[in-house]
Amino acid sequence: MVHAERPVARAQSAETRRQAIAEFENEFSDVPALVGNAEVLAQNQERALALVLLRQAMSEDSFHVSSLRRIYNLLPGGEWTLAERTAIAETLSTTTKLASDTLRLAKLEYEKGDLGRSLEMYFEAAAQIREEDQTVFEIYKDIGNIYVRQGDFDGAEEYYHKAFALNPDSDALHVNLGTLEIQRQEWGAARDRFRFALGLNERNDKAWVGLALAHYHLGDTELAFGNLEKAIDLAPGNRTAVLLLAGWAEKHNRTEEAINALENYLGEVSFDEDMSLALIQLFCREKNYFCAKFEIERTLLWNPTRPDLFELLKKIEDLEGAEAEPVFKKSGLAGEIFG
Numbered sequence: 001m002v003h004a005e006r007p008v009a010r011a012q013s014a015e016t017r018r019q020a021i022a023e024f025e026n027e028f029s030d031v032p033a034l035v036g037n038a039e040v041l042a043q044n045q046e047r048a049l050a051l052v053l054l055r056q057a058m059s060e061d062s063f064h065v066s067s068l069r070r071i072y073n074l075l076p077g078g079e080w081t082l083a084e085r086t087a088i089a090e091t092l093s094t095t096t097k098l099a100s101d102t103l104r105l106a107k108l109e110y111e112k113g114d115l116g117r118s119l120e121m122y123f124e125a126a127a128q129i130r131e132e133d134q135t136v137f138e139i140y141k142d143i144g145n146i147y148v149r150q151g152d153f154d155g156a157e158e159y160y161h162k163a164f165a166l167n168p169d170s171d172a173l174h175v176n177l178g179t180l181e182i183q184r185q186e187w188g189a190a191r192d193r194f195r196f197a198l199g200l201n202e203r204n205d206k207a208w209v210g211l212a213l214a215h216y217h218l219g220d221t222e223l224a225f226g227n228l229e230k231a232i233d234l235a236p237g238n239r240t241a242v243l244l245l246a247g248w249a250e251k252h253n254r255t256e257e258a259i260n261a262l263e264n265y266l267g268e269v270s271f272d273e274d275m276s277l278a279l280i281q282l283f284c285r286e287k288n289y290f291c292a293k294f295e296i297e298r299t300l301l302w303n304p305t306r307p308d309l310f311e312l313l314k315k316i317e318d319l320e321g322a323e324a325e326p327v328f329k330k331s332g333l334a335g336e337i338f339g
Helices: 014-028 031-043 047-060 065-074 082-096 099-112 115-128 134-150 153-166 171-183 187-200 205-217 221-234 239-249 255-268 273-285 289-302 307-319 332-338
Strands: none
Touching: 031 047, 031 065, 047 065, 065 082, 082 099, 099 115, 099 134, 115 134, 134 153, 134 171, 153 171, 171 187, 171 205, 187 205, 205 221, 205 239, 221 239, 239 255, 239 273, 255 273, 273 289, 289 307
16 A cells, blocks of 8 residues: 655754744743733732732743733832842843843842942943934933942043933933032032023923022022922922921921921822931921821831830820920931931
8 A cells, every 4th residue: 555655844944943832832831821811900900910920920931021021011110029120121131132121121220229230231231222312312321320329420421421412402411410510519510500401391300409409508598498399399209309308497497398398298108217207306396296206106107126216205205295305316317317
């Protein structure tokens, strides 16, 4: 019996074989399905369940690029630990060698405080880009920011000027240049930089804060407070603006204004211990012991391991209702600000 010869399908190359295997795995892999179901859950506000599916997808295939991108973008950063977000970004950067993925990793390393690693990733991202564009501008600007934090002001200036050559009309860049002048204690130059930034964008709250700081050090206190008020009006959650106001409040009889700003700020965040300490300090100075006690108790709910606050609470209870000198256990940032 003669059998007809059957053709045998053969992959034409190693690359073709890899592509065929990848297509087969995609068809039968659970990862895309898990991510798709997680997207549906997230869209219906079931974020906790979505997170369970996304973590399962990552455990099944931590190198599935398209799914990793969807995973990273699906939920806000607050849903993931910084370590998880960094792990995803590291995998994407290593796997794809794309500037966008390397930049994501650079920003996360900066958020972690690993400035050296962040700088390395920014330079790597710059090398992966063939044409100078807005992305390169952001890279140069961010490299300048890192150099400022490292105390390398000449390096910062070099990269800020590289960024300036690409986009001279960036208000954010002029704020960075103003911040560099502050680090150099060049208050007049800083003032001019912040003014220029506000000429480009009068709603830049960071520029108003920088201008306030420059005016304060140049001796124009009233103008400085006016600048701070503008910054806080634009962005009540601007932590630096509120801290500056609190720090200057007692000396310049602005305690009530500072208390209002601190209370508004704390009403918008879940917990900020240093800001609560600043508010307690102002309440004590005003002999408003009832409100000071309330804020201490609220702070202890979040951080019950503060024996100094228990001690302060007891002292306030002893002093409450009597005319006595306010007391405050200096600690942390609040101690630095009011010391």
